[in-house]
Amino acid sequence: MSEAKDLSRRNFLRKASLVSGGALMTSSQLWANENIPNTPPNVPSWMRKTGKTVGAAPYGVPSLHESDIVRKTVPWLTASPISSVSFSPLHALKGIITPSSLHFERHHSGVPDVSPDEHRLMIHGLCDNPLVFDMDDLARFPSVTEIRFIECPANGGMEWRGPQMEALQFTHGMLSCSEWTGVRLSTLLAEVGVKKAAKWILAEGADGAAMGRSIPIEKALDDVIVAYAQNGEMIRPEQGYPIRLVNPGWEGNTSVKWLRRIELGDKPWHLREETSKYTDVMPDGSARQFTWVQEANSVITSICPENPLKNRGFHEVEGVAWSGRGKIKHVDVSFDGGISWQRASLKGLILDKALTRFSFNWNWDGSPKLMQSRAMDETGYVQPTLEQLRAVRGLNSIYHKNSIQTWQLSHTGEVKNAQRS
Amino acid sequence: MSEAKDLSRRNFLRKASLVSGGALMTSSQLWANENIPNTPPNVPSWMRKTGKTVGAAPYGVPSLHESDIVRKTVPWLTASPISSVSFSPLHALKGIITPSSLHFERHHSGVPDVSPDEHRLMIHGLCDNPLVFDMDDLARFPSVTEIRFIECPANGGMEWRGPQMEALQFTHGMLSCSEWTGVRLSTLLAEVGVKKAAKWILAEGADGAAMGRSIPIEKALDDVIVAYAQNGEMIRPEQGYPIRLVNPGWEGNTSVKWLRRIELGDKPWHLREETSKYTDVMPDGSARQFTWVQEANSVITSICPENPLKNRGFHEVEGVAWSGRGKIKHVDVSFDGGISWQRASLKGLILDKALTRFSFNWNWDGSPKLMQSRAMDETGYVQPTLEQLRAVRGLNSIYHKNSIQTWQLSHTGEVKNAQRS
Numbered sequence: 089m090s091e092a093k094d095l096s097r098r099n100f101l102r103k104a105s106l107v108s109g110g111a112l113m114t115s116s117q118l119w120a121n122e123n124i125p126n127t128p129p130n131v132p133s134w135m136r137k138t139g140k141t142v143g144a145a146p147y148g149v150p151s152l153h154e155s156d157i158v159r160k161t162v163p164w165l166t167a168s169p170i171s172s173v174s175f176s177p178l179h180a181l182k183g184i185i186t187p188s189s190l191h192f193e194r195h196h197s198g199v200p201d202v203s204p205d206e207h208r209l210m211i212h213g214l215c216d217n218p219l220v221f222d223m224d225d226l227a228r229f230p231s232v233t234e235i236r237f238i239e240c241p242a243n244g245g246m247e248w249r250g251p252q253m254e255a256l257q258f259t260h261g262m263l264s265c266s267e268w269t270g271v272r273l274s275t276l277l278a279e280v281g282v283k284k285a286a287k288w289i290l291a292e293g294a295d296g297a298a299m300g301r302s303i304p305i306e307k308a309l310d311d312v313i314v315a316y317a318q319n320g321e322m323i324r325p326e327q328g329y330p331i332r333l334v335n336p337g338w339e340g341n342t343s344v345k346w347l348r349r350i351e352l353g354d355k356p357w358h359l360r361e362e363t364s365k366y367t368d369v370m371p372d373g374s375a376r377q378f379t380w381v382q383e384a385n386s387v388i389t390s391i392c393p394e395n396p397l398k399n400r401g402f403h404e405v406e407g408v409a410w411s412g413r414g415k416i417k418h419v420d421v422s423f424d425g426g427i428s429w430q431r432a433s434l435k436g437l438i439l440d441k442a443l444t445r446f447s448f449n450w451n452w453d454g455s456p457k458l459m460q461s462r463a464m465d466e467t468g469y470v471q472p473t474l475e476q477l478r479a480v481r482g483l484n485s486i487y488h489k490n491s492i493q494t495w496q497l498s499h500t501g502e503v504k505n506a507q508r509s
Numbered sequence: 510m511s512e513a514k515d516l517s518r519r520n521f522l523r524k525a526s527l528v529s530g531g532a533l534m535t536s537s538q539l540w541a542n543e544n545i546p547n548t549p550p551n552v553p554s555w556m557r558k559t560g561k562t563v564g565a566a567p568y569g570v571p572s573l574h575e576s577d578i579v580r581k582t583v584p585w586l587t588a589s590p591i592s593s594v595s596f597s598p599l600h601a602l603k604g605i606i607t608p609s610s611l612h613f614e615r616h617h618s619g620v621p622d623v624s625p626d627e628h629r630l631m632i633h634g635l636c637d638n639p640l641v642f643d644m645d646d647l648a649r650f651p652s653v654t655e656i657r658f659i660e661c662p663a664n665g666g667m668e669w670r671g672p673q674m675e676a677l678q679f680t681h682g683m684l685s686c687s688e689w690t691g692v693r694l695s696t697l698l699a700e701v702g703v704k705k706a707a708k709w710i711l712a713e714g715a716d717g718a719a720m721g722r723s724i725p726i727e728k729a730l731d732d733v734i735v736a737y738a739q740n741g742e743m744i745r746p747e748q749g750y751p752i753r754l755v756n757p758g759w760e761g762n763t764s765v766k767w768l769r770r771i772e773l774g775d776k777p778w779h780l781r782e783e784t785s786k787y788t789d790v791m792p793d794g795s796a797r798q799f800t801w802v803q804e805a806n807s808v809i810t811s812i813c814p815e816n817p818l819k820n821r822g823f824h825e826v827e828g829v830a831w832s833g834r835g836k837i838k839h840v841d842v843s844f845d846g847g848i849s850w851q852r853a854s855l856k857g858l859i860l861d862k863a864l865t866r867f868s869f870n871w872n873w874d875g876s877p878k879l880m881q882s883r884a885m886d887e888t889g890y891v892q893p894t895l896e897q898l899r900a901v902r903g904l905n906s907i908y909h910k911n912s913i914q915t916w917q918l919s920h921t922g923e924v925k926n927a928q929r930s
Binding site for chain 2: 121126127128129132134135136137138139140141142143144145146147148149150151153154157158159160161169170171172173174180181182183184185186187188189190191193194195197198199200201202203204205206207208210220224228229230231232233234235267268269294295296298316317319320321322324325326329330348349398399402403404406435436437445447449
């Protein structure tokens with residue numbers, strides 16, 4: 089029998105069988121609240137006085153009641169906190185824009201304090217006219233604005249051998265999505281005049297690691313942006329202030345932060361971060377290099393370890409899907425660990441290489457469930473199970489684990505990170 | 510002769526005649542920078558050390574170099590700072606998303622400190638089943654996410670008699686645009702069961718002013734959202750935490766913040782904010798009531814008093830356009846105070862009742878200009894001149910001044926707020 093109920097537009101909550109938590113008040117109860125001072129029809133205490141002055145916060149911050157919604161680190165994950173990760177709180181985020189304050193971090197030598205007045209971008213190598221741009225120069229070029237996700241290829245990489253992290257923030261939180269504004273790299277490359285011999289670029293950051301990656305010229309001339317703004321304002325220090333590459337759909341580390349140098353060359357540079365790191369070690373011990381694309385992926389976010397269910401009855405099963413190859417075409421959800429699937433709806437904007445929200449209206453009967461989501465992108469690629477991925481990749485990998493996530497919902501409403509064939 | 514040049518994709522800056530400011534360095538100069546320590550090919554000082562630890566800022570903030578990009582107030586504008594305005598720095602913003610920290614403010618009794626655990630939304634009046642919702646109840650309903658602008662109808666209202674404010678931030682900064690997530694009001698109204706006699710709703714906020722507005726039932730059942738999230742995270746205190754109405758395209762004050770009560774009635778309430786305030790006083794002294802829609806408007810943001818030109822040559826003339834009636838259809842720009850017009854291009858997302866970016870590639874020859882933009886929306890409405898608006902509205906109005914803005918560019922590159930027939 090289908091899990092999907094024919095939900096009318098009315099009575100979403102009144103159909104619910106409340107097992108715990110808040111109780112919706114109906115008319116008979118409305119006027120019995122006189123002993124609860126801040127509840128209607130009473131006038132709450134905060135209406136009985138004037139509030140904080142307009143302009144008291146020239147640059148606003150969240151409510152103190154939301155102080156637990158922050159980026160978090162996992163101390164044991166890396167040897168040093170200057171080369172580590174902080175995770176976005178995906179369980180608490182809505183829509184497709186990640187607040188810049190909550191964008192995940194992955195740095196290789198911490199966050200440098202770059203002076204925008206002194207910072208320069210040099211483009212040189214196999215070009216007619218090498219140039220050095222200051223930030224004012226870059227601001228004068230025609231700009232583009234695009235919403236794109238950035239994901240670390242190590243996202244989920246702790247779980248090749250099975251569930252380990254008991255929070256969505258840590259299983260999938262190396263993922264964020266922003267509105268980026270800047271100059272197309274192709275515009276700057278046209279300015280310097282790319283020689284025919286140039287087949288690759290090197291992008292290098294101005295951090296202590298001189299974090300660098302080789303990128304094929306075809307991608308460099310396609311949709312890459314030299315970005316200076318994120319979600320309307322100048323890029324934050326942790327996201328590459330004053331400029332970074334945004335390399336849509338590819339491993340996050342190729343979107344080089346604090347960008348200082350682009351060199352045009354005829355072959356890749358084989359840097360540390362594309363040889364000893366960011367390669368996929370296969371079952372036979374060989375390493376697949378230059379596996380840049382973040383393949384289609386998805387996860388349920390409204391029901392997860394941080395968001396247990398308090399009530400039976402109606403729930404919107406919501407989550408995010410994304411693909412480095414283009415748009416999400418559809419997302420299916422399963423409540424029985426992948427035995428049967430039902431089509432979710434996509435809601436809001438469905439953009440190229442951006443987070444996409446999916447939604448499925450559902451009535452929980454209180455029984456245990458194995459909840460999954462499965463994304464398909466516009467190329468026809470279908471998100472694999474962990475077993476399908478292991479069959480190809482084995483157990484030696486860290487990167488590019490985009491397999492289907494299973495959340496185990498117990499009869500109490502608790503949710504655990506689980507594995508299901 | 511057209512101001513538009515046939516700009517090739519190359520040589521945007523090399524065509525420029527530099528009159529001041531930074532100089533683009535070419536190959537012959539590249540290797541002469543050895544005395545400038547932080548300039549390529551030298552390795553800058555911030556690459557010679559490790560940076561700030563990953564996770565040092567669990568909730569990130571902008572670079573200290575951007576500390577002047579804040580909401581600003583105009584002390585003489587209102588009698589009290591608890592019932593006043595702070596303005597968004599439009600001159601420094603990119604794309605269409607306004608960072609929540611920089612969303613303009615207009616409060617009538619300051620910002621209340623509302624407890625989300627104790628806050629309730631009551632819906633009552635002409636309905637079958639009045640209900641009180643807590644914040645968990647609202648989170649369980651199916652949600653929608655939409656990018657919408659919010660604008661105070663007093664935006665620009667200081668300038669009916671001519672230019673007064675010497676900054677874009679103050680001429681147009683009561684305008685912001687966010688990705689809002691919440692429950693459609695129509696979903697909640699279906700839950701309580703609207704009686705046929707109900708023709709209006711009252712929306713009331715939980716601030717000290719009990720800020721309230723009457724809204725016709727047709728609009729309430731259309732695209733209004735009871736929003737709890739903004740740009741991915743929970744709404745900020747200044748924008749109505751924990752919930753507000755988002756009433757797309759209508760006067761900002763109808764998007765009632767700190768929403769606590771919705772009453773269904775058979776006529777409007779004629780509250781203070783729809784009688785003595787937020788009406789349009791016509792030339793004959795009568796007051797037009799319930800002029801809710803923010804009509805099509807636009808302004809050039811890349812060249813404005815805060816953004817003078819430092820160089821002749823290529824510049825992207827960029828700005829924002831918006832309409833409370835739907836999508837922007839096109840924007841024209843003029844360099845001669847409205848005598849001749851040229852079509853700008855729209856870039857990025859073109860969404861219903863959202864900011865839309867326009868762009869025009871231009872070469873400045875160094876001569877004085879009167880720069881204007883003119884929006885047309887999908888209904889065919891064309892943004893009027895100030896004279897056209899005055900011919901209907903006279904000089905008694907404060908609200909709904911959406912006339913064409915003129916920026917006077919002098920030969921030095923300075924930009925002033927100007928008036929032009």
